Amino acid sequence: MPNRPTASAEFARDLLVDGLTAKPRSFAVAADAAERAALAKRLGLQALPRLEVAGEARSVRGDTLVRLSAHLLADVVQTCVVSLAPVPQRIEADFERLYAVGGLGEAAAGVEVFFDEADDDIDPVEDGRIDVGEAAAEQLALELDPYPRAPAADIESAAPPFDDRQADAAGGAFASLAKLRPSRAS
Numbered sequence: 001m002p003n004r005p006t007a008s009a010e011f012a013r014d015l016l017v018d019g020l021t022a023k024p025r026s027f028a029v030a031a032d033a034a035e036r037a038a039l040a041k042r043l044g045l046q047a048l049p050r051l052e053v054a055g056e057a058r059s060v061r062g063d064t065l066v067r068l069s070a071h072l073l074a075d076v077v078q079t080c081v082v083s084l085a086p087v088p089q090r091i092e093a094d095f096e097r098l099y100a101v102g103g104l105g106e107a108a109a110g111v112e113v114f115f116d117e118a119d120d121d122i123d124p125v126e127d128g129r130i131d132v133g134e135a136a137a138e139q140l141a142l143e144l145d146p147y148p149r150a151p152a153a154d155i156e157s158a159a160p161p162f163d164d165r166q167a168d169a170a171g172g173a174f175a176s177l178a179k180l181r182p183s184r185a186s
Contacts, residue, residue: 010038013133017057017066017099017125024056024069027132035133040076043141046086050075053136059101066099066125068132072139082153089148095139098122099130 013029031039031051040048055070074091100122123130 009131009134009137010042011035011051011133011137012131014129015057015068015132016128017059017101017130018128020057020059020066021063022059024058026054026056028052028054029133029136031133039137039140042137043144044079045076045144046079047077048074049077051136051140053132055132057130057132060098064101065122066101066130068097068099068130068135070095070097070132070136070139072136072143074140074143076140076144078145078148080150080153081147083150085150085153087145087148087150089145091140091143093139093143095135097130097135099125101125 011031013027015025015027017025029052031048036048036051039051040046050073052073053070055068057066057068059065060067072091072093072095076089076091078087078089079085080087098121102125
């Protein structure tokens with residue numbers, strides 16, 4: 001079971017991976033109210049009523065990597081980009097992360113470790129632990145809708161109508177800009 005470390009992350013849950021083998025080590029954690037509030041602030045959410053992550057970690061590639069396989073479950077409330085109304089959403093996502101044992105590109109247990117271009121997103125194992133809470137928080141950030149819209153939100157109703165006749169009566173759409181241009185002497 002992951003421990004609460006003294007780290008400053010909003011939802012930090014360390015999972016000990018020292019001595020991990022191909023046999024998976026399971027975990028299940030949930031963020032408390034204070035952690036959810038801090039993470040909601042970090043991610044620009046109105047609220048984060050629920051955040052849970054469960055999964056397993058196992059050693060792979062001859063004990064040079066740890067593979068984290070997890071399922072994220074979150075209830076979020078975002079702000080509609082049109083009406084600014086609350087937009088509640090349930091997010092469920094499976095994800096995987098890789099962590100290098102002994103550091104990236106270093107020898108682990110006397111074995112030279114090489115990574116290919118597909119391994120760009122490998123994080124280091126730090127002090128024999130990985131932070132499954134921060135991995136979940138980062139995945140949640142990736143899963144959020146970048147442009148949340150309330151069901152009835154309509155860009156037409158949110159913006160004041162543009163009346164071509166008003167623009168023509170004022171001398172055209174660019175009349176006020178034309179007044180700012182310096183006059184040319186002939």
